[in-house]
Amino acid sequence: MYDIEIQKVSFAYPNGREVLHDIDFSISAGECVGLIGANGAGKSTLLKLLVGLAGNYRGKLFAAGMPVVKKNVAEIRKQVGFVFQDSDSQLFLSTVYEDVAFGPRNYGLPEEEVEKRVLHALEKVHIEELKDRQIYRMSGGQKKLASIATILSLEPKMILLDEPTIALDPKNRRNLIQVLREMKGTKLIASHDLDMILDTCARTILLSDGRVVKDGPAEEILSNRTLLEENGLELPLILQNREERLISMYEM
Amino acid sequence: MDKMQRAVRDIHITDAYHIPKSGKAEVHPLSRLLVTILYIFIVVSFSKYEIAGVLGMAVYLVVMGIWYEISWIECIRKIWMILLPVSLVGIANPFFDRAAFFQIGGITIISGMISLLTLLLKGIFCVLASYCLIVTTGFSKICYALRCFHLPKELITMLLLMERYLVIFLKELERMLQAYKVRAPRQKGIHIKTWGAFVGQLFLRTIDRADIVYDSMLLRGYTGGFVGAAPVFSWKSSILYVVIWVGVLVSFRLYPVFSMIGKLFL
Numbered sequence: 001m002y003d004i005e006i007q008k009v010s011f012a013y014p015n016g017r018e019v020l021h022d023i024d025f026s027i028s029a030g031e032c033v034g035l036i037g038a039n040g041a042g043k044s045t046l047l048k049l050l051v052g053l054a055g056n057y058r059g060k061l062f063a064a065g066m067p068v069v070k071k072n073v074a075e076i077r078k079q080v081g082f083v084f085q086d087s088d089s090q091l092f093l094s095t096v097y098e099d100v101a102f103g104p105r106n107y108g109l110p111e112e113e114v115e116k117r118v119l120h121a122l123e124k125v126h127i128e129e130l131k132d133r134q135i136y137r138m139s140g141g142q143k144k145l146a147s148i149a150t151i152l153s154l155e156p157k158m159i160l161l162d163e164p165t166i167a168l169d170p171k172n173r174r175n176l177i178q179v180l181r182e183m184k185g186t187k188l189i190a191s192h193d194l195d196m197i198l199d200t201c202a203r204t205i206l207l208s209d210g211r212v213v214k215d216g217p218a219e220e221i222l223s224n225r226t227l228l229e230e231n232g233l234e235l236p237l238i239l240q241n242r243e244e245r246l247i248s249m250y251e252m
Numbered sequence: 253m254d255k256m257q258r259a260v261r262d263i264h265i266t267d268a269y270h271i272p273k274s275g276k277a278e279v280h281p282l283s284r285l286l287v288t289i290l291y292i293f294i295v296v297s298f299s300k301y302e303i304a305g306v307l308g309m310a311v312y313l314v315v316m317g318i319w320y321e322i323s324w325i326e327c328i329r330k331i332w333m334i335l336l337p338v339s340l341v342g343i344a345n346p347f348f349d350r351a352a353f354f355q356i357g358g359i360t361i362i363s364g365m366i367s368l369l370t371l372l373l374k375g376i377f378c379v380l381a382s383y384c385l386i387v388t389t390g391f392s393k394i395c396y397a398l399r400c401f402h403l404p405k406e407l408i409t410m411l412l413l414m415e416r417y418l419v420i421f422l423k424e425l426e427r428m429l430q431a432y433k434v435r436a437p438r439q440k441g442i443h444i445k446t447w448g449a450f451v452g453q454l455f456l457r458t459i460d461r462a463d464i465v466y467d468s469m470l471l472r473g474y475t476g477g478f479v480g481a482a483p484v485f486s487w488k489s490s491i492l493y494v495v496i497w498v499g500v501l502v503s504f505r506l507y508p509v510f511s512m513i514g515k516l517f518l
Binding site: 051077 | 392423461464465471472475
């Protein structure tokens with residue numbers, strides 16, 4: 001059973017610019033998949049399509065076992081969480097508690113259940129102590145974790161993350177990677193941060209100009225310098241360093 | 253701190269101010285809203301020469317200020333731009349209404365001065381009472397109270413979204429102003445030639461941001477209804493709050509309480 005199934009999906013913006021061409025892949029339940037590609041490759045658009053935010057597409061698209069069509073969108077959004085690239089866009093209420101509780105309250109859960117879910121979500125991302133913190137007083141790293149908590153409180157079956165490590169300092173980035181590793185369920189992470197993808201995902205899909213160029217084990221794709229460079233990316237830093245060390249050892 | 257940053261901070265602080273201090277039972281937002289409406293109605297109902305009666309209404313603001321630890325200095329700093337035009341109402345009265353009202357040590361106080369002062373106090377008290385309501389209740393709870401009043405759902409949703417848009421607008425404005433300032437360090441304000449493009453860009457950017465925020469709301473199950481926890485409150489405190497304030501405010505309106513107290517000592 002697949003959590004995400006994409007068959008020959010193409011998508012064009014209203015101005016006619018086609019950003020996705022014949023995308024074809026599927027993701028099984030519990031898998032963690034990295035979606036990589038240069039700017040404009042179509043990563044964010046693909047994620048938005050999966051939760052019915054982008055608009056009409058051609059082909060067949062299934063999320064949480066349902067076709068992504070208007071009548072299913074509400075149910076899909078209940079089961080598929082989406083973490084935006086910019087945390088400031090995701091967090092719009094005054095305190096962390098209020099924002100994390102926004103989703104469960106929308107689904108009409110009783111207040112005791114809302115509280116339980118909020119506390120559990122905050123615990124999962126290790127920011128329980130920030131429960132009553134004013135959002136405008138939080139750092140970028142804390143905001144990112146809070147925005148993930150806003151999704152976790154909905155207890156989704158799968159989570160889509162758009163550039164989760166962008167603008168995070170090394171410590172917050174490391175912390176976020178730890179949180180992503182601990183998170184259960186299906187994950188699809190779109191990112192340029194190839195080191196993070198290498199750390200968190202077993203499988204990687206490389207997109208270029210709206211097409212799937214390669215789909216396979218993360219280590220295999222992310223260590224292929226030629227493939228990455230041909231598609232506007234570079235080897236992850238950790239592999240670059242390893243390569244440099246090997247070269248210097250060889251030269252000695 | 254930048255003006256824009258301060259404005260955004262003020263909105264957030266005002267929204268969080270209402271969190272009840274320990275030991276103070278939470279009053280239902282509808283009780284607060286009703287008392288505020290009654291207060292404004294009573295203040296406005298005084299005639300333009302009933303300055304003593306209007307002055308008596310300060311009791312509400314004083315008690316609320318002490319009870320909820322409201323800093324009136326901070327309040328005036330925030331809302332002076334509203335208070336200023338309010339204070340100007342009736343500015344021409346002393347020129348047209350020149351009948352003698354009373355005398356103090358040989359100085360004649362004319363009716364126009366009294367009516368000016370009364371109007372001034374009325375305006376200021378109404379604005380302060382509204383401020384008091386916002387900081388003690390919070391914007392989302394006021395919307396909840398409006399919903400209890402059976403106001404149209406669309407109107408309440410619009411109010412909530414407008415509050416969110418205001419924050420987005422100010423944040424974008426702050427970003428654009430910072431970007432402008434670093435490239436025009438010697439310039440005061442924005443050059444008139446840039447205004448058109450600046451404002452246009454600001455609106456386009458805020459619309460884009462507002463779209464993303466709205467998407468984020470949709471993704472978390474928002475369907476256009478009112479969202480927010482039903483406030484935790486004590487029925488006893490809420491009823492007591494209304495009964496006490498209605499009693500006090502109506503008494504101050506019907507009887508010249510200050511004059512009566514004064515007569516006791518004379």
